[in-house]
Amino acid sequence: MGLILEYTKHELNFKFDAGTSRGVLKTKEAWILKIHQQGKPKTFGLGEVSTIERLSFDYSVDFESELDELKGTLLGVELPVTVPEIYKLVNKQVSKYRPAIRFGLETALLDLFHGGQFQLFDNDFYYGRSGIPINGLIWMGEKAFMKSQIDEKLRLGFKCIKLKIGAIDFDAECELLDYIRSQYPADQLILRVDANGAFITQEVLKKLERLAVFDLHSIEQPIMPRQPEAMSLVCEKSQVPIALDEELIGVFDKYEKIALVEDIKPDYVILKPSLLGGFAATAEWIEIAKAHQIGWWITSALESNIGLNAICQFTAAYDYVGHQGLGTGQLFDNNIHSPLAIQGEEVVYNQTLSWDLGTLKFN
Known part of the structure; x- marks a missing residue:
């Protein structure tokens, strides 16, 4: 079963004008990734491709074009069976010069690997036992x-x-x-x-x-x-x-x-x-x-x-x-x-x- 990748753009609105030395931020772009195995659409992992204008290495990338290409390359790929293999898969599928996409794909795959319950790592934080x-x-x-x-x-x-x-x-x-x-x-x-x-x-x-x-x-x-x-x-x-x-x-x-x-x-x-x-x-x-x-x-x-x-x-x-x-x-x-x-x-x-x-x- 190959992997099915979907995405949507989500523009975040600041509650106030967020001032930095690079200027004032009013909105923030993000692309939310959704990934599942073929034939199992109800169990999915979510990730986020997040950039900040003039700060992120890859903020000027045409993300939708590259995500569409990634959708195609993942179709024949099986879900890795270990976390290290997830990192190897991301390293193979996404250029190191696309850090935002790597972060989003890692996150979505880790979520799916752990059952699609918004859990990426097994520790006390997720279970509410520590802050x-x-x-x-x-x-x-x-x-x-x-x-x-x-x-x-x-x-x-x-x-x-x-x-x-x-x-x-x-x-x-x-x-x-x-x-x-x-x-x-x-x-x-x-x-x-x-x-x-x-x-x-x-x-x-x-x-x-x-x-x-x-x-x-x-x-x-x-x-x-x-x-x-x-x-x-x-x-x-x-x-x-x-x-x-x-x-x-x-x-x-x-x-x-x-x-x-x-x-x-x-x-x-x-x-x-x-x-x-x-x-x-x-x-x-x-x-x-x-x-x-x-x-x-x-x-x-x-x-x-x-x-x-x-x-x-x-x-x-x-x-x-x-x-x-x-x-x-x-x-x-x-x-x-x-x-x-x-x-x-x-x-x-x-x-x-x-x-x-x-x-x-x-x-």
């Missing part, structure tokens, strides 16, 4: 808007806050950080910032010197990627620990990954499975980070709950330390209803809730 601690994400915007987000996250009991910085006046951003620290010292609240490459290379060390007074846990991607010598110098000189994010996108070969971390020597790497090429690729990054004594955490990349559920279950398979970046499921007003929920500062899989695929129509 994953996450950071509270503060989006860029006017100072008053950012302050209101901060106050709300602190009220809800988050012990780790992450601010996106680099889009408004730097002095105003420092005032917000000072406001947080005036109420919550470092031993009470973990404070992360994410510049998304916004700082000018010639000015970055001076800005990092100012940021150091706020006892930051880390700063993500202070300068634009593909400047290895500059980034290496930043990691060496900065009093604020440096986390690489966009720097990892488009690096697919294992030896290139090793060379990157050995040349730059970051304190942390941020792992987004849908941008890196799926779970096999992300697991390889984790293996390399551990071997080089580099910290890491996993974040979602604005996927719908289909992709977010998969990433949460993958993350829960590790003995992770610290707060993950998996709190984006509540950003959209037309997300796919799921058992994922935020309880305190944890994302959980609430088995008393159900999935609702709504009006998704596959072709």
